[in-house]
Structures are given as structure tokens and as C-alpha cells.
Amino acid sequence: MARLSLAQATELVERALRAAGAHAGMAASTARALVLAESQGLASHGLSRVPQYATHLRNGRADGAAVAQVARQKGAALLVDARQGLAFPACDLAVAQAVDTARALGVCFAGVTNSHHAGVLVDHLRAVADAGLVGLAFTNSPAAMPAAGGRHPVFGTNPVAAIFPRRDADPLMIDLSLSEVARGKLMVAAKEGRSIPAGWALDADGNPTTDPQAGLMGSMLPIGAVSSPKGAMLALVVELLVTALIGAQFGFEASSFFVDEGNQPRIGQAFLVIDPGALAGSDRYFERMETLIAEMLVDDGVRLAGGRRLALERTAHKDGIAIPDALHAQIVALAS
Numbered sequence: 001m002a003r004l005s006l007a008q009a010t011e012l013v014e015r016a017l018r019a020a021g022a023h024a025g026m027a028a029s030t031a032r033a034l035v036l037a038e039s040q041g042l043a044s045h046g047l048s049r050v051p052q053y054a055t056h057l058r059n060g061r062a063d064g065a066a067v068a069q070v071a072r073q074k075g076a077a078l079l080v081d082a083r084q085g086l087a088f089p090a091c092d093l094a095v096a097q098a099v100d101t102a103r104a105l106g107v108c109f110a111g112v113t114n115s116h117h118a119g120v121l122v123d124h125l126r127a128v129a130d131a132g133l134v135g136l137a138f139t140n141s142p143a144a145m146p147a148a149g150g151r152h153p154v155f156g157t158n159p160v161a162a163i164f165p166r167r168d169a170d171p172l173m174i175d176l177s178l179s180e181v182a183r184g185k186l187m188v189a190a191k192e193g194r195s196i197p198a199g200w201a202l203d204a205d206g207n208p209t210t211d212p213q214a215g216l217m218g219s220m221l222p223i224g225a226v227s228s229p230k231g232a233m234l235a236l237v238v239e240l241l242v243t244a245l246i247g248a249q250f251g252f253e254a255s256s257f258f259v260d261e262g263n264q265p266r267i268g269q270a271f272l273v274i275d276p277g278a279l280a281g282s283d284r285y286f287e288r289m290e291t292l293i294a295e296m297l298v299d300d301g302v303r304l305a306g307g308r309r310l311a312l313e314r315t316a317h318k319d320g321i322a323i324p325d326a327l328h329a330q331i332v333a334l335a336s
Helices: 006-019 024-039 049-059 087-105 121-130 183-192 212-217 230-241 282-296 307-319 325-335
Strands: 002-004 069-074 077-081 107-115 134-139 160-166 169-176 267-274 321-323
Touching: 002 006, 002 325, 006 024, 006 049, 006 321, 006 325, 024 049, 024 087, 024 121, 024 307, 024 321, 049 325, 069 087, 077 087, 087 107, 087 121, 087 267, 121 134, 121 160, 121 169, 121 267, 134 230, 160 282, 169 307, 183 212
Parallel strands: 077 107
Antiparallel strands: 002 321, 069 077, 107 267, 134 160, 134 267, 160 169
16 A cells, blocks of 8 residues: 555645646646545545546546636526536535625525536535535436336436534534445445345346346445335435536436546536524524534434544544555556
8 A cells, every 4th residue: 555645645636637637726626625535534536536537637528628617696596617627626616605605695505517526525515614604515426326116327326415513523524325325335346246235226127136247237226215215306306406407417418437438427516505693593503503412422322424534534634545556556657
């Protein structure tokens, strides 16, 4: 394993992305996000994405020259156009604008259209909590799950995230996809030659499967799909929030992130930012937060949302991160 400080990793990723065609701002924003994910132990959304993003930049699936801009604003609603670039600068702009607008008006809904893979969704909300505001985030992704009762992929895994600030303590950070399990679990099982439990995936013909390779060629099942359509309905809500409202492409219109060739995904993200001071008031909000958390912690073993990943991040700031030698060599080659 190769060990890097966070600064070394960020600089290396920036160079790799710039060599692939990303402009300086896009490379810097993306590098920060990927290294932050890696520092939290989220390797599937960390430096392993660098070769993928670099390939997409070189193949035209993402435009490295794109500069995100606010395309439209009306009151507390605004739309950012990522202009087919990597998602991170556009999401940075949307969240910054949403924080300013929510401070002024009490709430803001900011959409991002013509976008790409957004990484760890809740990390985009860090600035929201830093401002003492509450944030929700949504994104779609290339089709991986069927609609309720369906057999072919229509929706992405469509993660949702939320952040709730606390006074003098870490915020609560919630981030989950709407598939029964992450697609990465199928990839690991396929590599190790293991079967997967029933209820995780369908094969290419829409039949339940315990073969991870067949599942990767087919579709993921939404949460609770074995007994209820609720997961698929939630995925539908997210799909519509980030497409119909803001003009982005549906998941079934976007080529998979996991292939080199394909279209520009042009998917969407959305951020809802709320000022507690405009409602109950900040003091009442923080008191209610701590009352609930105290009740949760009455039981041994309760983990506060985001606590584990924040602890890993603090350790990484001291000790750096370790990545496989082969991945490190691949990124070094991309950077040079």
C-alpha cells in the first residue's frame, strides 16, 4: 500500500485531472472531494474514481473546459448549469448560492443540471452545516434499478443525504442510496467468486439472481423491494426532483459511469437549504436536536450518523491515507 498525506494526495489527483483536460478550478474542486471521501474510508468514491474521471474527460463524456454558471434564479429557487463538466464545481456553486439565499429568505432550492457523478453526496452539505443551516441533497444516476413491479433498469440508485448542524458538536450526516445494497458489493462478490443473497439484484432478463456477475449485467433492487414497493417509489421521487424540475436527463438516458465510452450523462443534483432561524428559531432548533440525541444515546451501541466517517477523517489528517500500490501507480502515470 502507498501512504500519502492528504495534501500529497490532493496535489497528485489535481495533476492527473489537469493532464486529462480539466481546468484548474475543476481539478481542484474534484480532487478535494475525492480525497475527502478517501479520508473517510469511502474508497469506492475516493481515489479509485480518478482513472474513471480522467477517461471520461479524455473521451468527451465530461467537458474539462466547462465553467458552471447560475442559469436562472427566481426568489428562493435557482438553477446551476454544470455545462457537461465534472459535477463538483457546479455543486460547490449551487450550495454556496443556496446558503446565501437561505440566509436572506429562509430557504433555497438549488438545482444542478447537465451534470456528472457527484461523489459522496452529504459532503456537498458540509458548508451548509458550517453556516448553521439544515441541508438536504438528492441526485440521480445512470439506470440501475427497475420501477415498482418492473424488470428493466429505469432509475439510478438515487442517493439522498441530509445534514443537521449541532452546537459545539459534529453535525449529523446521513447519506444513503436507495438500492438494497451498494453496487460495489456485487463487484466484490464477483471478484471473490461468492454468491449474493436473494433480494439484492435481478439478471438481464429481470429474474431474481444470486449470481453477482448476472446482477451486474442486470439491475439492482430498491430497498425493501422483496416485500414492498416503497424503495422504488422513493427512487421515483428523487428521479423527478432532479430531472423534471430542473431539466436534467433521466437515469435511463445516461450511459453507465462504469464504461469508458458513452454519452455525456447530463444528470441532475438538487440541494434544499433551510434556515432554522426562520422557523422555530436557532436556539429552539439546537435544544430540540440535543434532546433527541440524548434520548437516542440512552441505549448502548447507538452510533450517531456520520460519526464513524468523521473519526476516520480526523485520523487521516494525522496519518494520511493508504491506497493500493497499483492504483497509486496508475494515478502517478495519469499525472505525468
